[in-house]
Amino acid sequence: MAAGLCRCVLFNPVSKFNKHTGLTQVRRFGVLLPPPPLPLQWKTPGSLLRAGNTQTTSNTLSVARKAEMISASCSRSLSSTSTPDAKFKVKRVSIEGNIAVGKSTFARLLQSAGPDWEVMAEPVSKWQNIESGTSKGADSSPQTTVSNLLQMMYQDPQRWSYTFQTFSCMSRLRTQLQPPPARLLSSEGTPVQVYERSVYSDRYIFALNMFELGCINSTEWAVYQDWHSLLVEQFGHQVELEGIIYLTAPPEICMERLASRGRSEEKGVELDYLEKLHVQHERWLVDKSTEIHFEKLKQIPVLRLDANVEFQTDPEVQEQLITKVKNFFSSL
Numbered sequence: 001m002a003a004g005l006c007r008c009v010l011f012n013p014v015s016k017f018n019k020h021t022g023l024t025q026v027r028r029f030g031v032l033l034p035p036p037p038l039p040l041q042w043k044t045p046g047s048l049l050r051a052g053n054t055q056t057t058s059n060t061l062s063v064a065r066k067a068e069m070i071s072a073s074c075s076r077s078l079s080s081t082s083t084p085d086a087k088f089k090v091k092r093v094s095i096e097g098n099i100a101v102g103k104s105t106f107a108r109l110l111q112s113a114g115p116d117w118e119v120m121a122e123p124v125s126k127w128q129n130i131e132s133g134t135s136k137g138a139d140s141s142p143q144t145t146v147s148n149l150l151q152m153m154y155q156d157p158q159r160w161s162y163t164f165q166t167f168s169c170m171s172r173l174r175t176q177l178q179p180p181p182a183r184l185l186s187s188e189g190t191p192v193q194v195y196e197r198s199v200y201s202d203r204y205i206f207a208l209n210m211f212e213l214g215c216i217n218s219t220e221w222a223v224y225q226d227w228h229s230l231l232v233e234q235f236g237h238q239v240e241l242e243g244i245i246y247l248t249a250p251p252e253i254c255m256e257r258l259a260s261r262g263r264s265e266e267k268g269v270e271l272d273y274l275e276k277l278h279v280q281h282e283r284w285l286v287d288k289s290t291e292i293h294f295e296k297l298k299q300i301p302v303l304r305l306d307a308n309v310e311f312q313t314d315p316e317v318q319e320q321l322i323t324k325v326k327n328f329f330s331s332l
């Protein structure tokens with residue numbers, strides 16, 4: 001196989017629609033898949049802050065926050081105008097919304113519109129490409145076994161949802177821990193790091209939904225919530241957000257866009273599943289009826305944008321949306 005990669009995933013063509021979850025599940029056996037698409041990358045990721053920087057002390061400033069100040073201070077070498085305070089000037093905002101509502105498309109629009117904005121894509125390609133072992137191929141060359149966890153989760157949600165949420169949350173955490181680039185630290189305007197989803201939607205949208213659907217059992221849910229709270233509390237300010245942009249469209253529109261996107265792992269996704277995710281978003285970001293465990297998140301400003309408009313190609317709509325986003329960022 002190309003590049004000597006053997007992509008072995010769990011898959012079975014015998015599908016069964018599960019009315020309860022809104023997913024078409026399939027039984028499993030090993031097949032070879034073509035390589036998944038290349039990762040969507042709008043930036044070169046910087047180095048990550050180390051987890052060892054994150055313990056708290058009895059001082060008013062946690063070690064995590066001190067480490068951040070040191071990191072910001074170090075970044076002075078990258079920009080003569082940045083100060084230790086510069087990093088704290090950079091706002092952090094996540095884009096939230098249903099599957100295929102248009103988050104990535106909107107994120108690309110933001111990236112091209114604002115030089116002071118840095119957009120971080122959702123690490124979907126990481127979930128599709130987990131290097132899970134090496135073996136010798138027929139020609140004795142080493143072959144890497146790659147698991148597609150996104151596919152495994154959709155094919156057997158009861159088995160893989162908890163595993164998926166541990167991995168998705170860790171990858172979101174890594175994304176949120178990336179320090180802002182020097183360009184943002186020296187910005188005169190309103191510098192913003194924009195994340196496509198967050199450790200918060202991981203818990204309050206997806207993991208919660210999978211628990212409510214019975215795909216994560218009560219023990220797994222307790223364990224997930226325990227480590228999620230610990231991580232968010234320990235990383236503290238480093239993973240806080242100042243605002244959320246909530247893109248919304250009827251689930252039927254998301255379904256159409258999902259179908260037109262044609263991501264192979266999502267073939268079994270049914271409207272019912274998108275309706276459930278829509279309800280989770282509305283509960284969290286509009287009705288505010290989801291139980292939230294982090295004080296700052298309870299008060300977070302939310303900009304709700306109608307994604308049921310053609311913002312891919314219409315420059316007038318794009319301009320209106322960008323103006324709303326600019327005003328929102330300035331208000332944070």
Ligand SMILES: Nc1ncnc2c1ncn2[C@@H]1O[C@H](COP(=O)(O)OP(=O)(O)O)[C@@H](O)[C@H]1O
Nearest residue numbers: 099100101102103104105257261309310311312
């Ligand atoms: N405003 C829009 N109007 C029409 N189609 C859209 C719009 N936004 C996105 N799309 C299309 O819908 C599909 C899903 O969009 P995408 O940005 O990948 O969604 P998400 O990142 O939320 O999953 C893509 O094929 C994209 O071209």
Ligand SMILES: Nc1nc2c(ncn2[C@H]2C[C@H](O)[C@@H](COP(=O)(O)O)O2)c(=O)[nH]1
Nearest residue numbers: 098099100122124164168202206207266
């Ligand atoms: N079970 C979960 N699925 C998730 C999670 N985050 C994303 N996803 C799925 C939904 C899509 O099929 C794909 C990418 O999402 P987009 O909305 O960007 O298209 O991954 C999650 O936390 N749990």
